[in-house]
Amino acid sequence: MLENIKVFFKNLSGENFTDLFFEGLWNTVKIAILGLIIGIVIGTVIGIIKVAPKYKLGMRILDKISTVYVAIFRGTPMVAQLLIAYYLLLPLLGVKGVEAVNVGVAVFGMNSGAYVSEIMRGGINSVDPGQTEAGRALGLSYPTTMLKIVVPQAIKNIIPTLGNEFITLIKDTAVLSFISIVDINVAVKQIAQPGYVYSAGYLFMAVVYIVLVLVITGLVKLTEHFLNKSDRKYGTTKSAKKS
Amino acid sequence: MAEEIIRVEHLYKRFGDNEVLRDISTSIYEREKVVILGLSGSGKSTLLRCLNCMEDPSGGAIYFDGENLADFKVDINRHRQKIGMVFQQFNLFNNKTVIQNITLAPVHIGVKGLRRAQRINFFRKIGNMFRRLFKKEEKALVTIEKTKADIVKEAKEKAHELLRRIGLEDKANVYPSTLSGGQKQRIAIVRALAMNPKVMLFDEPTSALDPEMVGEVLDLIKQLADEGMTMVIVTHEMGFAREVATRVLFMADGNIAEEGSPEEVFDHPKNPKTVQFLKAVL
Numbered sequence A: 001m002l003e004n005i006k007v008f009f010k011n012l013s014g015e016n017f018t019d020l021f022f023e024g025l026w027n028t029v030k031i032a033i034l035g036l037i038i039g040i041v042i043g044t045v046i047g048i049i050k051v052a053p054k055y056k057l058g059m060r061i062l063d064k065i066s067t068v069y070v071a072i073f074r075g076t077p078m079v080a081q082l083l084i085a086y087y088l089l090l091p092l093l094g095v096k097g098v099e100a101v102n103v104g105v106a107v108f109g110m111n112s113g114a115y116v117s118e119i120m121r122g123g124i125n126s127v128d129p130g131q132t133e134a135g136r137a138l139g140l141s142y143p144t145t146m147l148k149i150v151v152p153q154a155i156k157n158i159i160p161t162l163g164n165e166f167i168t169l170i171k172d173t174a175v176l177s178f179i180s181i182v183d184i185n186v187a188v189k190q191i192a193q194p195g196y197v198y199s200a201g202y203l204f205m206a207v208v209y210i211v212l213v214l215v216i217t218g219l220v221k222l223t224e225h226f227l228n229k230s231d232r233k234y235g236t237t238k239s240a241k242k243s
Numbered sequence B: 001m002a003e004e005i006i007r008v009e010h011l012y013k014r015f016g017d018n019e020v021l022r023d024i025s026t027s028i029y030e031r032e033k034v035v036i037l038g039l040s041g042s043g044k045s046t047l048l049r050c051l052n053c054m055e056d057p058s059g060g061a062i063y064f065d066g067e068n069l070a071d072f073k074v075d076i077n078r079h080r081q082k083i084g085m086v087f088q089q090f091n092l093f094n095n096k097t098v099i100q101n102i103t104l105a106p107v108h109i110g111v112k113g114l115r116r117a118q119r120i121n122f123f124r125k126i127g128n129m130f131r132r133l134f135k136k137e138e139k140a141l142v143t144i145e146k147t148k149a150d151i152v153k154e155a156k157e158k159a160h161e162l163l164r165r166i167g168l169e170d171k172a173n174v175y176p177s178t179l180s181g182g183q184k185q186r187i188a189i190v191r192a193l194a195m196n197p198k199v200m201l202f203d204e205p206t207s208a209l210d211p212e213m214v215g216e217v218l219d220l221i222k223q224l225a226d227e228g229m230t231m232v233i234v235t236h237e238m239g240f241a242r243e244v245a246t247r248v249l250f251m252a253d254g255n256i257a258e259e260g261s262p263e264e265v266f267d268h269p270k271n272p273k274t275v276q277f278l279k280a281v282l
């Protein structure tokens, strides 16, 4: 095994393979990050539609569309979504020259949007309804109240869950190889081929994923800390020292 | 007779099968201080919340500024800007500092108005190009008096002035979680005042406060009352009610069981239910 690992790292240190590894790492991280950002935007919009009052016909229609959207993206495997988007939808629509990576970003974003919408709905429901009431009573519209007051508080509450969603996305990038995108998986497999040191390659890949996940977890902690400034008592450092 | 600020006509409110308000009609006149009394669950909050349509009436009409707020076609947000509301639980925005709490709505609404004027002018300018071409009279542009910076500056100045008034200017940049209940409620009151409302609605503004903080909040409300603010107040503070009210409404069975001056209602109640209620609370 030790021998295998040595061979793998020797392969990896070759200039072409080093580049290949970083290309894979970059694609994985890029698609996961952009996917999450798109997912948060889509998820926020759907989350707001889901919790909004449904007096108006327009709202009821949007609600139905959202329900169908979420059902489609949660009810089918990501691989199927990728394959359909890349090999069926793009040719059908006559779109040419779209990079596979961009298709990956779009599919990851839309898929993530469906999951984030559920997370966001929970987050919004966890915010005290008094916050919405105060906004509306001041004459702010429903969307304004949501975007300026409720959603920021909801996001703060769901940061840990969003972190989990990000980790899921990172791991899901393994399916990107189906539309011939070089992600960590593909890169590592190619690097491990000379000398057939696949076991070492997979071990290395696991370590890379774990490091990524640890980095994300750290970032989530940091974000939480930063967003919690509104919970921190000003001037408590002094009194805390006293007691 | 003073100007009528709010007119309630045959107001009904049902929650499912539960008919909470039954055919209520009354008016709130300028400079009046109307105190609403009644047992818990008698519909005081519901009535108050129907006045700015935080609860949509099931029937009847609420007239404010010449429009029926119960009508879904009315721009309710525009009217709510002029009806201040203060809640039992303060409801300061947790994610905003004190000063942001006070300036958020005035700035947002000011900027929205500005954007609208700019939009109108943009299309008028395009239209005027064609009017010139066809030798028609050009349409005048909307005058824009304030830039966004002016709106923000004015709102901040006003907020500081209000905070100074309640002695909390040093709290301008802290978050609500660091404040006492009494401070929160006084800030909630000036947040409503920053919109220059025509009338203020108070729903048990001191019920969630520790006893030692009730006084500071009631004092502020009394000040506003003395300055002539029109108010509708739901409260269980009987001493305060008697002192401030120009009219007292006693609610029972989904309607106004008795109303009159504080002397009439407190000292010479006619309705047996009012008698019973006063006996229990005084």
Ligand SMILES: Nc1ncnc2c1ncn2[C@@H]1O[C@H](COP(=O)(O)OP(=O)(O)O)[C@@H](O)[C@H]1O
Residues within 6 Å of the ligand: B015, B018, B020, B038, B039, B040, B041, B042, B043, B044, B045, B046, B047
């Ligand atoms: N949002 C609501 N949904 C259902 N029932 C409600 C709602 N708000 C109030 N009620 C009912 O209406 C009645 C009057 O409530 P409320 O106006 O809060 O009384 P009060 O403020 O006088 O204590 C109560 O029976 C209460 O259960």
Ligand SMILES: [Mg+2]
Residues within 6 Å of the ligand: B044, B045, B046, B204
């Ligand atoms: Mg109540």
